[in-house]
Amino acid sequence: MAKEVNxxxxxxxxxxxxxxxxxxxxAERDGVETMYKRKLGYNVQCGFGLKGVCCRNCGMGPCRISAKTPRGLCGADEHTIVARNYARMxxxxxxxxxxxxxxxxxxxxxxxxDGGYTIKEPxxxxxxxxxxxxxxxxxxxxDIAHEVAYEGLMEFGKPFGVSRFLVNAPKKRQEIWKxxxxxxxxxxREIATVMHSTHIGCAADCESIIDIAIRCSMADGWQGSMIGTQxxxxxxxxxxxVRTEANLNVLEENNVNIILHGHEPTLSEMIxxxxxxxxxKALAKEVGADGITLSGICCTGNELTMRHGIKIAGDFHQQELAIVTGAVEAMIxxxxxxxxxxxxxxxxxxTKFITTSPKAQITGATYMEFHEETAVEDAKTIVREAILNFKNRDKSKVLIPDLKSEGVVGFSEAAIVGQLNNVVNSQIDEMNTVKPxxxxxxxxxxxxxxxxxxxxNAKTPSNYNHLTVIKELIKNDxxxxxxxxxxxxxxxxxxxxxxxxxxxxGKGLATVCELVDIPPVLHVGSCVDNSRILNVCTAVANFMDCDVCDLPVAGCAPEWMSEKAIAIGTYVVATGIDTxxxxxxxxxxSSRAVNYLCGGLKEKLGACFHVCEEPIQLAKMIMDDIEAKRPAFEEIYQKNVMNK
Known part of the structure; x- marks a missing residue:
């Protein structure tokens, strides 16, 4: 027993x-293996993988760089291999x-x-x-929507030109990119260029490979993600x-609980x-439930909560635990x-674990393919499956934990600007601008x-880095x-x-929160919605007639883990925001890769990456660097705003 408790x-x-x-x-009582148990088997991870010096891009390998084998079979050194792996991420x-x-x-x-999908914002x-x-x-x-859709699809494969959205960026930033x-x-094309360039026998210069990766990541932030969000x-x-609730207590014991998990609102909106x-609703009553409770996990949770106030069941690390409650009829x-x-x-x-996309079929799941052309009928079929499963619930296995919190979510660009208009005594003609x-x-x-x-990220206690960094930042205004x-x-x-x-x-930020009715942490949306942050920074820089790198702003990913996060961080740096x-x-x-990503890019882009695995020190780095930028920012403000 002591061993089990330990x-x-x-x-x-x-x-x-x-x-x-x-x-x-x-989960341990129920004999269920979760991520937390699997992590115990990975206390010692592959040192080659952690450093990025393992290459398996051809059939001669994998080749691993060490003192005894300083080059791969083709002759690629550690700098080439690390850069190629980074670019592929x-x-x-x-x-x-x-x-x-x-x-x-x-x-x-x-x-x-009259269809399932309509235009809500003409x-x-x-x-x-x-x-x-x-x-x-x-x-x-x-007709306009269909023309815009066609032009949007052309952004994926057009033969000539660059992203349509680049013209919105500050002129100085556009000049840097060019x-x-x-x-x-x-x-x-950018994705294909990376894959081609990192194939055996192609690019073998560290910095040039990273430059190709930067351009590819820009296609995420300044093209794909902006299309997805807008x-x-x-x-x-x-x-x-809108006000909502968060954490696993949002599940309701006497309701049909449906959890939506993933990323694309085309499915979740129809559910x-x-x-x-x-x-x-009548079917739910018929099977003995009081009603239906929808909640979300990961970015689908963010998409749903910011548009409908639907509750957030949890984050990436809680997806298995949501099922362990025993109260979930379906995870879709x-x-x-x-x-x-x-x-x-x-x-x-x-619980029925229902996959819906041919891009993400999973062995052991119930597969119910979702088609946008028949979206409403497909969604009804999936929801009906969840409701009918309520009668199979074993009440002896149900445990919904006690804690939940409330929050105000859904701050789009317009909502942020609109709320902050009340910070200062703006004139009427200045309303709906970023001046406040x-x-x-x-x-x-x-x-x-x-x-x-x-x-x-399982490399750190779940939520710890996020929460520590955020609290340090807001207490210092x-x-x-x-x-x-x-x-x-x-x-x-x-x-x-x-x-x-x-x-x-802190006192300053708390005063702003009180004056304009905002929380100290603003919910901006899903990961794709990082493009909203780019838009606000761009609007401020354009208003001040300066570059984004001149602003007292920063990006931080305290617990990043996915390839998407690497692409996000790279396009944020390319936009001029230290990350x-x-x-x-x-x-x-690779010392060359580290020096370029964490230093050399600063000379070109006015921003670069910074890494610190201790969250309080990480927050201090952010604050110190922003404070160092403030005198120049205030000088630009006096020159370009006050003297207008």
């Missing part, structure tokens, strides 16, 4: 989330985000007045169409601040529609960040703005904006409540 305690030490600790213990991340955007774009091509659609040179006068809104060849062309807003509605139909997934292990965990309970935000930053009431984003699982962490811990600003934030990581990327085997 094992449980070891697993519980891997997270700071109290609900997760309860369910880790339950960027390509993988760009492919994932951009394929998400491609599916969203195809969905816009299917919109119709004015935003018309504005985008005009910016792309599409005639809108006298046209039906759905000078160094970082302007992304067609999205698919098209989703047009079809499903722009997020507006929301289907679950709200009178026939589905599409793509990205889904543990294959969920299929095995579900076998221990009545600029004034608040220049006055020092807000010392800076930091995007704390990204995943959970740095406004924090969050996306992805980082946003879930903040919501679960009460940091997205205005009423908690005085408890956690701070709490987990070392697999590049340590």
């Amino acid at each position: 094992l449980v305690e070891q697993m519980q030490s891997m997270t700071i989330d109290l609900n997760s600790k309860v369910l880790i213990e339950k 960027c390509a993988g991340g760009t492919a994932a985000h951009s394929d998400h955007a491609r599916d969203i774009t195809h969905t816009m091509a299917l919109t119709s007045k 004015e935003q659609l018309i504005a985008l169409a005009k910016s792309w040179g599409i005639e809108t006068e006298g046209k039906d809104i759905y 000078k160094y060849g970082y302007e992304p062309r067609a999205i698919d 098209f989703s807003d047009i079809m499903f509605g722009s997020p507006k601040p 929301v529609l289907a679950a709200d139909l009178p026939e589905m 997934v599409d793509v990205q960040c889904i543990f294959p292990a969920c299929a095995e965990v579900a076998k221990h309970y009545h 935000l600029v004034d608040a930053l220049a006055s020092g009431v807000i010392r800076g703005v930091v995007g704390v984003v990204g995943c959970n 740095f406004l924090v904006v969050c996306t992805g699982c980082g946003a879930s962490v903040a919501a679960k811990n009460g940091l997205m409540l205005k009423e908690n600003a005085k408890k956690y934030a 701070y990581l709490g987990v070392m990327p697999p590049v340590g085997g």
